[in-house]
Amino acid sequence: MPTDCLPYRETGYFSKLICDYLDQNDALKSFYHRFPSVDNLIAQADEKGDFFSTLSRKRLHSALLEQYKNTDTSAETLLNLERLAEENSFTITTGHQLNLFTGPLYFLYKIISVINLCKELSEKDETRHYIPVYWMATEDHDFDEINYFNFQGKKVQWNREASGAVGELSTQGLAEVLELFKAQLGSSKNAQFLSDLFENTYLNHNNLADATRYLANELFKDYGLIIVDGNDAGLKSLFTPYVKRELLEEISHKKVTEQTAQLTELGYPEQVHPREINLFYIKDGIRERIIKMDDVYVVNDMDVRLSESEILSELENHPERFSPNALLRPLFQEVILPNLCYIGGGGELAYWFQLKTYFEEVGVPFPTLLLRNSVLIRTEKHRKKAESLGVSLPNLFLKQNELINRKIRAISNIEIDFSEQRSFLKEQFRALYLIAGETDASFKGAVKAQEVKQLKGLDNLESRLLRAQKRKLSDHVQRLVDLQNDVFPMQSLQERNTNFAEFYLEFGEDLIPELVNALEPLGGEFTVVTL
Incomplete structure (x- = not known):
């Protein structure tokens, strides 16, 4: 492989x-x-x-x-x-x-x-x-x-x-989901395995x-x-000493806030925001945050109010009711x-x-x-298609619009790059700036405005030419789009969207x-x- x-x-x-x-x-x-x-x-x-x-x-x-x-x-x-x-x-x-x-x-x-x-x-x-x-x-x-x-x-x-x-x-309720899933699976040996796996997983466990x-x-x-x-x-009984410190000292909030500030100073974003108490309370099918208000511990949206001694007693007797957050x-x-x-x-x-x-x-x-x-999984068919279209692996990872533009520029029989014209135009305007400086300095503003206008005009012409070539080469563009959409569903990494069942259906027990x-x-x- x-x-x-x-x-x-x-x-x-x-x-x-x-x-x-x-x-x-x-x-x-x-x-x-x-x-x-x-x-x-x-x-x-x-x-x-x-x-x-x-x-x-x-x-x-x-x-x-x-x-x-x-x-x-x-x-x-x-x-x-x-x-x-x-x-x-x-x-x-x-x-x-x-x-x-x-x-x-x-x-x-x-x-x-x-x-x-x-x-x-x-x-x-x-x-x-x-x-x-x-x-x-x-x-x-x-x-x-x-x-x-x-x-x-x-x-x-x-x-x-x-x-x-x-x-x-x-x-409860997953039997109906199985029926919908089975309708998409088909009747192959691998489809039957997936159907049985789903059934044994969700219908045979409470x-x-x-x-x-x-x-x-x-x-x-x-x-x-x-x-x-x-x-x-x-x-959780092994974790109670750390939960106790969290309740009494709010230590994670202090230390994580300090370290997060150091990260953000370096230009990295905060991933998770620390709370004063980073614990939840679990009981009767509800999991809600523990909040300290004055000297009382309350549970958000629950009728639970505990003094310090009461919450420590609760922790000692029921450690399973205390749940760490992320x-x-x-x-x-x-x-x-x-x-x-x-x-x-x-x-x-x-x-x-x-x-x-x-x-x-x-x-x-x-x-x-x-x-x-x-990981990106591609089939041999996808590999051969990329090869026939001349798409390198790094280019396959480009955002779709950039991938298309690069490809059109590469295969077009006319030049769709006005860089040379831009350089020539800028050189002409440098001469105009010199003339303006020697005659009337106030004329520089008019020169600048004209330079911006003409460079923008070149950009517009280049974009129009690129669009025209896309239409002319639409068949090639569509095949390129189809290839990338196959391996990057929703124009994102395959691993973040696709379920393993799609590949198991094709490759079966060899997949893992x-x-x-x-x-x-x-x-x-x-x-x-x-x-």
Whole structure:
């Protein structure tokens, strides 16, 4: 299976912050701990091993055995579950929302990145076990972000009222979604697999957390993937000392605000805005923010008012009712896992860059941060079409209008570049400026106005000529547009829109193994895979 790579900066789809991080820009070095490499990750294991206690391992092992008790998984995953109880075992983690039927393709790429990095580390360091982890974002409450996926240009959507943590949502109503999905699938062997997978995932499980665990396990159990649900009383009991400090000292707000200010001074935008208390309260299907008003803790839109002693008692007796928000979830994860590296998308890494000094303040090792693999899947047909149209890989990533204009200029039988005429015109006006300066200085304004007018006229003529050539070469333009729209749906990265089912329908059970073979998590470039 052929693969090509492209620097992330050249794709035009990644922020300056992420590109500068990948380039190891000196200005960013104080915002992260260790840059991802095999040697740095092994050093991270030494540091994390000193921090992560035997009690934490026992609690984690016990909680995961309970979470997996009804899951039919592989020998590889069962072995990794047991290994987590051992002092020489460490995790590489990614996290993702509970998107319907995995959501966009990058769900796969995140998990494949952790699987492949664990494999690479295990080959280089035989003294430790490196275990891939998918952290389910079961406590998120943004249902509108996860209740659909795109398939063959149409949205397959789960319409229902929802509130509270999405992991607790009933799967009721998804039978109707399956029927709509099946109508688009067809009757092939691969279509039947997808239909059965959807049915077994959502119709045979009562809530979204259990359904998503089943789905991820079915897709990746052969690679020993461990799936973690943080919404667990046993795991949250390990986090209570940090929740207590958050309630009493509002420490994350202070430290994250300071570090965010340093980032913004460098010209990087704030990804997540810290609140005074970055915690939610979960109870009776509702998840709402905790707010301190004077000396009382209240829960937004709930009839809950607690004094300091009452909320600390609530924390001690019911740790499962306290839920970290996007800023505290990374700390929760690093407290309860023997984790070395977090693998995420550009937006996720951006808010991790706001957190390092907070981690230092609370005494938790800051993990290595790795940008997940980004991938464009194209078929052999697409590759040949691009070749016949003379479209290079970098040009395929251009914004569509720029791609078309470049191509028209390249293939037109007349020159559509008035740069030479502009230079000639500017030279003539330089002479006029000299004459104006020697005769009447007030004449310079009239010369300038005429120069602007004539240069603008050249721009208009060039644009009109380009439009005329587009019409003349409309067939070529349309084939170019069709090609780019096929591999960049909605003129955006394929991985952010397309569901894996589209490619599984065509390539079946070979799809995930082929991607596992192709992706290199430490490669540092955008990957184009031809299937």
